[in-house]
Amino acid sequence: ASENACRIALGQANQVQPKLPLLKILQAAGAHGETFTLKEVMHYLGQYIMVRQLYDKRQQHMVYCGGDQLGELLGLESFSVKDPSPVYDMLKRNLTSVTI
Ligand SMILES: C[C@@H](c1ccc(Cl)cc1)n1cnc(-c2ccccc2)c1-c1c(C(=O)NCCN2CCN(C3CCCCC3)CC2)[nH]c2cc(Cl)ccc12
Numbered sequence: 001a002s003e004n005a006c007r008i009a010l011g012q013a014n015q016v017q018p019k020l021p022l023l024k025i026l027q028a029a030g031a032h033g034e035t036f037t038l039k040e041v042m043h044y045l046g047q048y049i050m051v052r053q054l055y056d057k058r059q060q061h062m063v064y065c066g067g068d069q070l071g072e073l074l075g076l077e078s079f080s081v082k083d084p085s086p087v088y089d090m091l092k093r094n095l096t097s098v099t100i
Contacts, residue, residue: 014037014038014097015035015036015037015097015098016035016036016037016038016041016095016096016097016098017034017035017095017096017097017098018034018036018041018094018095019093019094019095019096021069021072021073021094022041022073022090022091022094022095024069025044025045025048025069025070025073026041026044026045026048028048028051028052029044029045029047029048029051030044030047031044035098038091038095041091041095045070045087048070049063049065049070052068052070054068054070055081061080061081061082062078062079062080062081063078063079063080063081064077064078065077065078065079066078073090073094074086074087074090075090
């Protein structure tokens, strides 16, 4: 309805609220605040992987996250960025949608 159009106009649409363990990872990558769009969550997770050098320098699609909080959240030692499904499953567990 019109409220939703207003939210979209104000850029507030589709905000998600990460649970604390995920929020801490996003903040380590430079995120501020407590609600984000999914695009922002993905951007900060990518930054986190870069900053923590979790990707393989030679096989750059491979992420080795065992021993890192990211690996704890994903329940994985490693994954390929070519198969995003484990990341989406983790986000389903760690994001709550925000209705304003
Ligand atoms: C398509 C996209 C993606 C996005 C989501 C998913 Cl679930 C899979 C895949 N993607 C493709 N490669 C990456 C990537 C690869 C290595 C290191 C960091 C990021 C990403 C990821 C981004 C991102 O925001 N990507 C922007 C452009 N990337 C190109 C790759 N660039 C680096 C590649 C390694 C060498 C340095 C540049 C960084 C910018 N966010 C992510 C978050 C996670 Cl949990 C996992 C991967 C990514």
